Amino acid sequence: KQYRIAVIPGDGIGKEVMPEGLRVIEAAAKKHGVAVQFDHFDFASYDYYEKHGEMMPADWKDKIGKHDAIYFGAVGWPAKIPDHISLWGSLIKFRREFDQYVNLRPVRLMPGVPSPLANRKPGDIDFWVVRENTEGEYSSVGGRMFPDTDREFVTQQTVMTRTGVDRILKFAFELAQSRPKKHLTSATKSNGISITMPYWDERVEAMARKYPKVKWDKYHIDILTANFVLHPDWFDVVVGSNLFGDILSDLGPACTGTIGIAPSGNINPEGDFPSVFEPVHGSAPDIAGQGIANPIGMIWSGAMMLEHLGEKQVADAIVGAIERTLAERTLRTRDLGGNADTTACGKAVAEMVD
């Protein structure tokens, strides 16, 4: 079988880290006798928007909807184009229209990467953040009244559906059940957000009854962020709403040293649509064009993609190569205190693959 991957570099450093991601996937696929075909697309970028007046062609779903997965760099360039056009016209569209209701991110302290937390060693921090990726706080329901007067106000609804909540919780409980610790933590704020969050808690309790082997607990989001810093070793699988998951999956990687190495998957578990794999970092206009971006987030996202496709061996080979490259400390980028450029770092990982 040959995997067909849609490749979308996007904006800024997305374009710089993508070639390194492809380089490493190619190296690993070749070693393991797996065939991968890359189809390149220039849409979902500011350049495309400038030329065509829209982020994506009208038939974007025909173009990439039948691929086995989408490998995505980064999108957005706030100084040139408002987020509600760039992000809502691409990344968030994928999540919604391809029903990628799981946003999955590992939080793992890698060998050789200094943690900003005192006295934490690889092995101390190793958990997953499972984020609801289609509804919740990121709704489009709301509006403004009495504009430009003293009575002006805006409202925006958080929307949680039983379908939406239950399916993300099921995914998270399944993941927890598959891990040695079998421990799930739910992010809530039912003491302050008095309607949607108690509902979230209610569904967690109902789902927990179906997974008696999973130990679970819940924390309000305020103290949970505190515990990410104070007790990162407490966590195994952490599940949260769209907003809470968003926060925790940036804070978690920060606790492991840099968000430059963190990968993510936007997953449609049923496989009805392709899933998107992208680094956690954004397009980073401030360092774009210098060739200094850390490609590890992109490369690791490639490993997540291969694992999602069922090629766990190839995925493990890539993660192993990342770990060894980081542990050797020779070819690392500036954000990790080294002086390798993006390409040198990518090549180093590609050569490490076994």
Add this chain to the structure above:
Amino acid sequence: KQYRIAVIPGDGIGKEVMPEGLRVIEAAAKKHGVAVQFDHFDFASYDYYEKHGEMMPADWKDKIGKHDAIYFGAVGWPAKIPDHISLWGSLIKFRREFDQYVNLRPVRLMPGVPSPLANRKPGDIDFWVVRENTEGEYSSVGGRMFPDTDREFVTQQTVMTRTGVDRILKFAFELAQSRPKKHLTSATKSNGISITMPYWDERVEAMARKYPKVKWDKYHIDILTANFVLHPDWFDVVVGSNLFGDILSDLGPACTGTIGIAPSGNINPEGDFPSVFEPVHGSAPDIAGQGIANPIGMIWSGAMMLEHLGEKQVADAIVGAIERTLAERTLRTRDLGGNADTTACGKAVAEMVD
């Protein structure tokens, strides 16, 4: 002038740390010739609820509404009483009905307190979190439809009014302008929460025009939490909505070692109503009754209260005593690696006051 303070210990460790807070205020007030009268109230507690079937008497506003300030321990005991009764029936009622629209919390790494962040020293972390305290995500507007069916959903509105947003921003810009760095950071998420958060950004921009001496920036809440861990030295005054401020004002104190020492003020700046001063920590049922709670959050909240009342000298004397007690490392509680009990720690601070 004699200050009249309403004293409400509340639940759990609130009752244990309160006497230490009073001890230190009394010591400091005496030294500085300031007269303080304490009026004690047993409501806003589970015990009161058990006896009377409600959290507070009907005339609670008459009882405490004319005091110069309210000194509050902690409320809530989830195993015995649901949060929506205990918290919404006391703490959140105060905030709303006494229009305490500012929630103010210092984030300061104190001498002698080990930070969970690597290589951070006192002086590196010293900023304020200013939180909107009456509206935003903590609304009561919303509901549930199609209960107990597959179509079930819940909604809850975030509500931001021009009045509510502008007055908290004004407070935050004024505070920033009064500080040497004159730097304000706004917490947003306008790339994902597409109606209320762009409105927040819009009002920040409008307010910033009135404070040309203040340098300001904004971060999305996800990367902002990451930057609290990676670059806590970047911040001076951080302003956020009810929810974002809640998160940041737990995460910030966690980065400075323990939330056991963090104080907070729920402030009505106009002085139309009394303000509430309380430690950031909650009632902590898990350690209540053992006499081991850290009283410093309560004591420091007393200093904030005195500063709010205009007694800056007395407040500084208390903060100085806290700093010296912590720096000496002899009389500290368990959460800071010591073995002093609550009373011993409180007495130590009281003796240090000069």
